[in-house]
Amino acid sequence: MSGGARGHVRETGQDAALAPEQPTDRRRAKGERARRALLEATLAIIEREGIAGVTHRRVTRAAGLPATSAAYHFGTINDLLEATLLFADREAAHALAACGRDADPIAAFSGWLVQDFTDQRPRIIAEYELFLYAARVPAIRPSARRWLSDLTALVQTWTPDRRATRVICAYVDGLLLHALVSGETPDRHDMEATIRALI
Amino acid sequence: MSGGARGHVRETGQDAALAPEQPTDRRRAKGERARRALLEATLAIIEREGIAGVTHRRVTRAAGLPATSAAYHFGTINDLLEATLLFADREAAHALAACGRDADPIAAFSGWLVQDFTDQRPRIIAEYELFLYAARVPAIRPSARRWLSDLTALVQTWTPDRRATRVICAYVDGLLLHALVSGETPDRHDMEATIRALI
DNA sequence: TATAAACTTGAACATCCGTTCAAGTTGTTG
DNA sequence: CAACAACTTGAACGGATGTTCAAGTTTATA
Numbered sequence: 001m002s003g004g005a006r007g008h009v010r011e012t013g014q015d016a017a018l019a020p021e022q023p024t025d026r027r028r029a030k031g032e033r034a035r036r037a038l039l040e041a042t043l044a045i046i047e048r049e050g051i052a053g054v055t056h057r058r059v060t061r062a063a064g065l066p067a068t069s070a071a072y073h074f075g076t077i078n079d080l081l082e083a084t085l086l087f088a089d090r091e092a093a094h095a096l097a098a099c100g101r102d103a104d105p106i107a108a109f110s111g112w113l114v115q116d117f118t119d120q121r122p123r124i125i126a127e128y129e130l131f132l133y134a135a136r137v138p139a140i141r142p143s144a145r146r147w148l149s150d151l152t153a154l155v156q157t158w159t160p161d162r163r164a165t166r167v168i169c170a171y172v173d174g175l176l177l178h179a180l181v182s183g184e185t186p187d188r189h190d191m192e193a194t195i196r197a198l199i
Numbered sequence: 200m201s202g203g204a205r206g207h208v209r210e211t212g213q214d215a216a217l218a219p220e221q222p223t224d225r226r227r228a229k230g231e232r233a234r235r236a237l238l239e240a241t242l243a244i245i246e247r248e249g250i251a252g253v254t255h256r257r258v259t260r261a262a263g264l265p266a267t268s269a270a271y272h273f274g275t276i277n278d279l280l281e282a283t284l285l286f287a288d289r290e291a292a293h294a295l296a297a298c299g300r301d302a303d304p305i306a307a308f309s310g311w312l313v314q315d316f317t318d319q320r321p322r323i324i325a326e327y328e329l330f331l332y333a334a335r336v337p338a339i340r341p342s343a344r345r346w347l348s349d350l351t352a353l354v355q356t357w358t359p360d361r362r363a364t365r366v367i368c369a370y371v372d373g374l375l376l377h378a379l380v381s382g383e384t385p386d387r388h389d390m391e392a393t394i395r396a397l398i
Numbered sequence: 399t400a401t402a403a404a405c406t407t408g409a410a411c412a413t414c415c416g417t418t419c420a421a422g423t424t425g426t427t428g
Numbered sequence: 429c430a431a432c433a434a435c436t437t438g439a440a441c442g443g444a445t446g447t448t449c450a451a452g453t454t455t456a457t458a
Contacts, residue, residue, distance in 0.1 A: 135324050135380050170370045174372040175369040178347060181331075225425060265437050
């Protein structure tokens, strides 16, 4: 390389990809914008065609960037998928935290889930696909465990009972998964009542 | 075509692919064997590399058949995946039915699930991947709904309460999904006790 | 202003892909 | 044995793919 480009080398693994604080360096800022566009494009493609449809060329075309930019910023496709999972999980964590701050967290939580299911169905499918992908690729499991730990932390504020916590967490994901396949929409009030009954 | 081959045309959609009763016609019997080999090879590949890894060439190589045979017997890749989902679901249904005939169905069910999870982990991942695939491709949803209805039917023999049935079904799949990602093994006795508590 | 970091990008490589087609073979039936 | 059905299979098609590489540009810093 002519200039000493760092390419897709992820030294720290945490700060480089979509760091929360914006860098003042305008070079890095531009890279940050490119990475975000690539992650959003990747998520959009998973929504439309599944993980199998994620290719450098498709992602970069959707992001309006040249084909090589995906490899530059994220290296292999696996790295790109891992970053995308982290990206999606971070957004879900924000929504979860917002539910926790609500006056009626259980109602807020049920409402959010059902609402999301209704008008973001492809997104939810994509998230579960990435989640399941983590079961196969150990390297990206930590990214997936975020959802698990965040969900568990929220439910634990509702009940000290550990078994009830486990049941509620499993119930939530199982319900969504079943609803995705059966085609039915989960009922918000039924879900809320069920959670309260389980506590 | 020289001989009037029917190719991958699925007229009836149900009887041709892996019909339960063996045909006496030895031509059909041979085709049946080829289809079964292809389905098992497909499942093995999904276990190892996921749905994204399923290609005509890989499947046929794993089955010891020429590349064109997959297209002949199943047509497109989507058709092959649908048949594979049906194939896997049928085996799961057998196991479910066996649990239902046990003297202690709940214990048998919990034992089977945890056992399967322990020494067939890749297979379970593959099944969930196919299951989720059905959420994206409406044409193959009926195949996936089989697991849902069979599971519901079994649980309904334990309790008349419809909400309890829904919770248990969702809990089971959510638990397995979480365990796949977290890396922990679900505890058989805890699961059994939880199900009994939910009834 | 010189040096280097960070990012950009077009070209190219070898490889694999789904599917079609035409020409076989094997087995059944009348 | 003739006619036909089911299955087999090698060749070929146009096209997409992951990744590498070398040559750029923009921006920060010493």
